[in-house]
Amino acid sequence: MIALNASRTLVALTATALLVAGCGGSTGSGDAASTSPGGPATTGAPQLSDQQAPPEQLVIDVTIKAGEVTPTNEQLKSKVGDPIVVRINSDAADQLHVHSNPEHTFDVAPRSGQSFQFTVTVPGKVDVELHELNRTIATIAVQ
Amino acid sequence: MGDRSIEVLAHGLGGSNDLPIPYTYALIGAAWALTFTFAVVALAWKEPRFDADKPARPLPSWTTTVVDAPATRWTVAVAGLLFAGWVVVAAVWGPQDGDNALPGVFYVLLWVGLVAVSLAIGPVWRLVSPVRTVCRLLRSSRRPPPLAYPRVFGYRPAAIGLFAFVWLELASPDPGSLAAVKIWILVYFVVTLAGALLCGPRWNAGADPFEVYGMVASRLSPLRRNPDGRIAIGNPFDHLTSLPVRAGTLTVLAVLLGSTAFDSFSAMPQWRGFVDDVAGDSSAVAVLMRSVGLLLFASVVAATFWLAARAAGGVDARRRRLLPGLMAHSLIPIVIGYVFAHYLTYLVERGQQAVFRLADPFGTGWLGDLTPYYLLSTHPTLLATLKVGFVLGGHIAGVVAAHDRALRLLPKRHQVTGQLAMMLVMVGYTFTGLYLLFGG
Numbered sequence: 001m002i003a004l005n006a007s008r009t010l011v012a013l014t015a016t017a018l019l020v021a022g023c024g025g026s027t028g029s030g031d032a033a034s035t036s037p038g039g040p041a042t043t044g045a046p047q048l049s050d051q052q053a054p055p056e057q058l059v060i061d062v063t064i065k066a067g068e069v070t071p072t073n074e075q076l077k078s079k080v081g082d083p084i085v086v087r088i089n090s091d092a093a094d095q096l097h098v099h100s101n102p103e104h105t106f107d108v109a110p111r112s113g114q115s116f117q118f119t120v121t122v123p124g125k126v127d128v129e130l131h132e133l134n135r136t137i138a139t140i141a142v143q
Numbered sequence: 144m145g146d147r148s149i150e151v152l153a154h155g156l157g158g159s160n161d162l163p164i165p166y167t168y169a170l171i172g173a174a175w176a177l178t179f180t181f182a183v184v185a186l187a188w189k190e191p192r193f194d195a196d197k198p199a200r201p202l203p204s205w206t207t208t209v210v211d212a213p214a215t216r217w218t219v220a221v222a223g224l225l226f227a228g229w230v231v232v233a234a235v236w237g238p239q240d241g242d243n244a245l246p247g248v249f250y251v252l253l254w255v256g257l258v259a260v261s262l263a264i265g266p267v268w269r270l271v272s273p274v275r276t277v278c279r280l281l282r283s284s285r286r287p288p289p290l291a292y293p294r295v296f297g298y299r300p301a302a303i304g305l306f307a308f309v310w311l312e313l314a315s316p317d318p319g320s321l322a323a324v325k326i327w328i329l330v331y332f333v334v335t336l337a338g339a340l341l342c343g344p345r346w347n348a349g350a351d352p353f354e355v356y357g358m359v360a361s362r363l364s365p366l367r368r369n370p371d372g373r374i375a376i377g378n379p380f381d382h383l384t385s386l387p388v389r390a391g392t393l394t395v396l397a398v399l400l401g402s403t404a405f406d407s408f409s410a411m412p413q414w415r416g417f418v419d420d421v422a423g424d425s426s427a428v429a430v431l432m433r434s435v436g437l438l439l440f441a442s443v444v445a446a447t448f449w450l451a452a453r454a455a456g457g458v459d460a461r462r463r464r465l466l467p468g469l470m471a472h473s474l475i476p477i478v479i480g481y482v483f484a485h486y487l488t489y490l491v492e493r494g495q496q497a498v499f500r501l502a503d504p505f506g507t508g509w510l511g512d513l514t515p516y517y518l519l520s521t522h523p524t525l526l527a528t529l530k531v532g533f534v535l536g537g538h539i540a541g542v543v544a545a546h547d548r549a550l551r552l553l554p555k556r557h558q559v560t561g562q563l564a565m566m567l568v569m570v571g572y573t574f575t576g577l578y579l580l581f582g583g
C-alpha cells in the first residue's frame with residue numbers, strides 16, 4: 001500500500017506541476033483540462049467545481065516524439081466518475097483510444113499542449129492506447 | 144457514432160478488462176486449495192468410486208424421445224444454419240468497423256458460450272454445427288465416405304484448430320480485424336467441410352475444434368446418456384471419466400488451459416514492456432514473441448502434466464505410457480473453472496453487446512441507446528468472489544478426479560506417493576492462476 005500511496009502522491013504532484021506549467025504552453029484560456037481540441041468532445045465529464053471538494057483528478061502526461069511514446073505501460077489507479085486527463089505533446093497525428101465501457105476515442109494532433117478528459121463509469125481495467133504507434137500508455141484500474 | 148474507431152483491441156472486442164482480484168482473495172483461495180489437496184490425498188476414500196459405466200438416474204422417457212426425434216434434430220440443425228447465415232450477412236454487409244457483430248459472436252458467444260451451453264446440456268455443437276448440417280443436406284453424405292479417419296490423428300487436428308483460434312485472439316497482429324476473423328472462419332469451414340466429405344462425421348468428432356471443445360466441456364455436465372441411450376442425470380465425476388483417450392487428448396486440454404493463462408499473463412505491464420522493447424516498431428517480431436509465449440504456456444501445461452502423471456511407482460513401462468491420457472480428464476474441471484474465472488464478464492456483458500449487434504446487423508440504430516447491463520463489473524466484490532470460487536472449485540474437482548483415478552490405476556503400495564506429483568502440479572496451476580488473476 002505504501003507504494004500505491006507514493007505513486008498517487010507522485011501523480012498528484014505531477015498533476016499540479018503540469019497545471020502550473022501547462023498554462024504557458026496552452027493555446028486556450030488556461031482551462032485546458034476540460035477542452036479537447038482536435039477531438040470530438042464525447043464526454044460530458046463534470047467540471048471542477050470550487051464549491052465542493054473537487055473529485056480527485058488523475059493526470060497522465062504523455063510525450064510523443066519521433067515515434068517514441070513516454071510513458072508506456074504505466075499502472076495507475078482511479079475511481080469511477082473521477083475525471084481522468086491525458087495531456088499530450090506530440091509531433092505526429094495519432095488517435096487516442098480509451099478502452100473503457102463505453103469506449104472513448106480522441107484525435108491527437110501534431111502539436112503541444114493538448115489535453116483530453118474523460119470519466120469511466122463502469123469499474124474495470126482500462127487501457128489507454130495510442131492507435132497508430134500501437135503502444136499502451138497506461139492501464140488504469142478504475143474502482 | 145461517427146467518431147467510433149475502426150479498430151478495437153483486447154481480444155478483438157475493446158472495452159475494459161476485469162479488475163484484478165484483491166490480494167486477500169488470492170491468499171484465501173490459495174490456502175483453501177492447499178488444504179483441500181492434502182485433505183484429499185491423506186484422508187479421502189481409499190477405493191475408487193467414479194465409473195463411467197455406472198448408470199445415472201434416468202429422466203422421464205419422453206425427454207429422450209423428444210430430444211432424439213428427427214423433427215427436433217432437424218429443427219435445431221436448420222436453426223443453427225440460419226443463425227450462421229445471419230452472422231455471415233451481418234459480417235459481410237454490416238458496418239465494417241468496431242460495430243460489426245462478428246467479433247462478439249466469434250470471441251464471446253461461440254468461444255465462451257459454447258462452454259457454458261455444453262456444460263449445461265451436453266455436446267450441442269454436433270447438432271448445430273453448420274458443417275454437419277451442410278454435409279447432411281448434400282446427397283453424397285448418404286454414401287459411405289471415401290476415406291477412413293486416420294486413427295493416429297485422434298484429437299490432434301482439433302488441437303491445432305484450437306491453437307489457431309487462440310493464436311488469432313491472443314497473438315495475431317490485430318485480433319479485432321474483421322478480415323482476419325473472416326479468413327479464419329473461411330479456412331475453418333473449408334477444412335472441416337472437406338474433411339467431413341472425405342472421412343465422414345468422424346472428422347467432425349475428432350478434428351472440428353469447436354466440437355471437441357464442446358465435447359470436453361460436456362464431460363463435466365450432470366446430464367449424460369446411460370448405456371441404453373436414455374438421457375439421465377448423475378454425478379459429473381462419473382461422467383468425467385468417460386473422456387475418450389486418444390492421441391491429442393492432453394494437447395487439447397493443454398492448449399485450452401495454457402492459452403487462458405497466457406491471456407492474463409500478456410496483460411501484465413512487464414510483459415508488454417518487454418515486447419515493446421524487443422520488437423520496437425516491428426509488428427512481425429511482436430507477433431512472433433506472443434506466438435512463442437502462447438506456445439510456451441501450452442507446452443508447459445502439457446509437459447508438467449505429462450511428467451506428473453508418469454511419476455508414479457509400481458507400474459510397468461507400457462502402463463506408464465498410458466497414464467497421462469488416462470489422467471487427462473482431471474484437467475477438465477481446472478480448464479473450465481479457469482475459463483469461467485477469466486471470461487465470465489465477457490460472456491455476461493459482451494455477450495449482451497454481441498446480441499444487440501446481431502439484432503441490428505446493419506447498424507441502423509433501431510435499438511436506440513441500448514447499453515449492456517454491467518451486472519458483474521459494477522459489483523467487483525461479487526465478481527472477485529466468483530472468480531476465486533471458479534478457480535478453487537475447478538481445482539478441488541480436478542484433485543478429486545485425479546485422486547479417484549489414481550486409486551484405480553496405481554498399485555496399492557504406490558497410491559499415495561504416486562499421486563503426490565500430480566497434486567503438486569495441480570496446486571501449481573491453481574497458484575499460478577490466482578497469481579495471474581491477482582495481476583502479478
